[in-house]
Amino acid sequence: MNLAQGVQVVSLGLLSLMVLGAALGVVLANNIVYSAFLLGGVFISISGLYILLNAGFVATAQILIYVGAVNVLILFAIMLVNKREDFAPISSAWIRKGVTGLVCIGLFALLSTMVLTTPWLIASIPASGEQATLLIGEHLFSDFLLPFELASVLLLIALIGAIILARRELIVNEPASGVDAGLMLPERPREGVAVGSDP
């Protein structure tokens, strides 16, 4: 084993430990803020695994998107609504936890047997290394063009939806035209302007 291989093995071990430890922390930590920060640790460690796989672009994108955007947004949301509420302790909560733990261990055992016994087909294409960025771009504009473009629709509609959910609407307590106030749906009208009626 030469220097490079040694470094790789050690980094793989360290990164795997970090992923596992941080992921367990996310699930088990009582403080939700800790969970959120540890989630960032999971993302960073996974990006390290990508680097070990020579996927530099994916690693960088992982940091940018998951750590820089997703995790920051999660933290943001937690800190904006950081309502300290004492939950009443559930009686015999350990049974639930135990059952959950058992189910998870069972699932883990099943999946690991699967991973070990399945004859995986290894792709014959050589690793692209530094050319990966270029190749990803070519794929996005040839055989993955449709999902790439469809993702833009998805993002547009997610944006519109987020704005709808977040915007403050002017509430006028005035029923829409032609309806008695008693016969309203539970939702309140936004304004008096109705579709098709004169403004």
Added chain:
Amino acid sequence: MSKSRHLLSGTDKMNSGINLQGSFIDFFQGLGLPYGTVKLLWLPLPMLLLLLGATVGVLVVVWLERKISAAAQQRIGPEYAGPLGVLQPVADGLKLLVKEDIIPANSDPVLFTLGPMIVVIPVFLSYLIVPFGQNLVLTNIGTGVFLWIALSSVAPIGLLMSGYSSNNKYSLLGGLRAAAQSLSYEVPLALAVLAVVMMSNSLSTIDIIEQQSGYGIFGWNIWRQPVGFLIFWIAALAECERLPFDLPEAEEELVAGYQTEYAGMKFALFYLGSYVNLVLSALLVAVLYLGGWDFPIPIDPILQLLGIDSNVPWVQLITASLGITMTLLKAYFLVFLAILIRWTVPRVRIDQLLDLGWKFLLPIALVNLLLTAGLKLAFPVAFGG
């Protein structure tokens, strides 16, 4: 980064300049040491160099900041510590080092300690991609500027962490503001970089500079990307939380933002981080828009005219030092601009800040990107076909 080439590693390019790593390894192998051991000896050197270089750069900037601020206010500034007060930043640093390290009551000590580290580490890491010459770069990795953008997006986590853990409302607000600001300005910043990347067909900083070289000052990207340059500079100032965008630590509103409860070495880390980041941003502006190590007058034709072979060691030495000098000069000119802006422009309000980012810079950056793509198709010669 197993694949990445390390500092000064020999590339096969013609204009390879000096190759420090190669010479180092050759020298020690000549002494009879095995290759692996020499490599191991070499590895820490670039890392140390990075830390030292960045720290010295910060000391210079702090001194500049004090002197230029003083000049802007018609004061003298530091003058007793060393000639012209150049040792003042060192004294500041020593003071912070030996100060008592206070962790406030009811705070979260672990997060409180981790916060400043998470802010500082990505900034230092980003120096990996800053080139000072053809081979004078720590790693010429393929993702180059993209790595910098990604790393700079990690800092808000540290800010949120320190804001949250300080158990202080000003800190929390400051942390939240910092995160919001960083998220908002990352988008136009990345779009401005994308336009440059589109012209050079590569994310690597080396390729970006090479694409600008050859025509001296007229080849620099600032002429082809004037709007992109402005967007980048504004967004970079916002990312560094410099005035007029220093809302997260606006002292009139938030005492000192997320830094309020920090003292001693942890405060020093924040302080260091913000200045390292400023120098880094300036360096990247120089790389992306001002031709990096490129001299304003093209050198190769002159050498040819004089009949000098550019591979002779002493010529290589001169061009390399010229490259380093040019990069630093450009960067420090931009730092000077930033300091001048600090004392001439009033601070914006938080809503103005977000409006500027989302409603002004973002659309303009998008239009700039679109225009660049169009120009690239129309004039492939000038805009990198």
Added chain:
Amino acid sequence: MDVPSLSTQLNPLVILPELIVLTALVVVVVCDLIVGRTASRWTPYVAVSGLLVSVVQLGFQWNNDHAIAFLGGFNGDALSIVFRGIIALSAAVTILISIRYIEQSGTALSEFISILLAATLGGMFLSGADELVTIFIALETLSISSYLLTGYMKRDPRSNEAALKYLLIGASSSAIFLYGISLLYGLSGGATKLVDIGTALTLSTGLGDPSIGIVIALVFVIAGVAFKISAVPFHQWTPDVYEGSPTPVVAFLSVGSKAAGFALAIRLLVTAFPVVWEQWRFVFVALAILSMILGNVVALAQTSMKRLLAYSSIGQAGFVMLGLIAGTEQGYASMIFYLFIYLFMNLGGFTCVILFSLRTGTDQISEYAGLYQKDPLLTLGLSLCLLSLGGIPPMAGFFAKLYLFWVGWQAGLYGLVLLALVTSVISIYYYIRVIKMMVVKEPQEMSAAVLHYPVVQWNLPGMRPLQVSLISMVLITSLAGILSNPLLSLANASVSNTPLLQSFIKASTVSVSITDVDSHL
């Protein structure tokens, strides 16, 4: 690769119907932005006409020989055309019935329509997606738009609750689905096209038993699909979401979204999993049994009309699965035929429920008491649609069910068909209960809501489209059974024109006959 040759290879005209829907979506968004609130008077009609034009365009593509587009990412074969048509039609009807509802609830109409169009787009792409990444993105487009639609009445806590539940359960089901398709990617050695995956899995399995990895991938993928078609035990979200979300959204979810789920199920299972054909058939038998029993039995105890329809839709999904399990040419044809009829009768039913809740503000079944005296048209429409859902002759639902059961019997699924018959009888009970409530009650037994029933007015803004959809849906529901030939031949032709189904049916019948021979020997 130069641009013209690339565009011939991409063959983008196959997705022209989707592009029309996309244009309608962009027009709605941009016009609403520029013109302002008054634009919502005509944007719904832009959207509806876009959807109808898209359906017409789908008709023109019926005999398209070059159906493969985007280098194998999208397959515009006859099967996908039928499903895309169902989804687009259901979206068009949903928009018609939602105009008044959204207006009266005081929320913005144009945004609602644009999100609905995006969901339609996701569903349509999902019906034809032939490659894992496209499938996933299309699925997410459909899902995320559905979450948004569910939570659209944001001042209504029930809507919020429904959206949150739907989002959480949906996100975890997406995650499981994604895990499944990532296993497929690994098992096939890095293939993302379904055809390549199918070939690779067949090659690696050979004649032996399928590896445990393939089975786990299959289970995970089916979990994701079953969530979309809300098959028991992946149905938990359905009643709560149906009860809380705006009623037009429920109409779309129960028809459009479900059809997209079935399209995905057929394409994915038939193309990528021919190796484990018996395994997935077995899983679907279990899903169908559970869905039919639980959906129809729990529906008996419901007091809210929306919840009733939710459970009934779970049961209906169980019936549709019969055709998938049969696996014959008629099996798929009967599925498509049933989905077509289900489109009309279910949307007709929802039109009536919306109309009733618009006029009275409630959807409790007990409040329907004595409706016949006040609003005969609504009573008639709702009764016909419910009868059709229950499968009473001569409504269309009867013929659709008949075809399904006949196909199942032909395929030798005797137990399953018997169970389906029993559960349909149960379903007739709860459908008739509503009709009895409306028709038989004496005037003095009228509910408070019906007692204060407003004068029926069709000239209010947004009421005309409701009337159009009510009358057309009820007409089709009552007549499509007797005049079902065109629909039947459409369903049959769509199956016989689809190469992937044809080859699969051939292969599976061969393997079945071989196993038969083996057992005889």
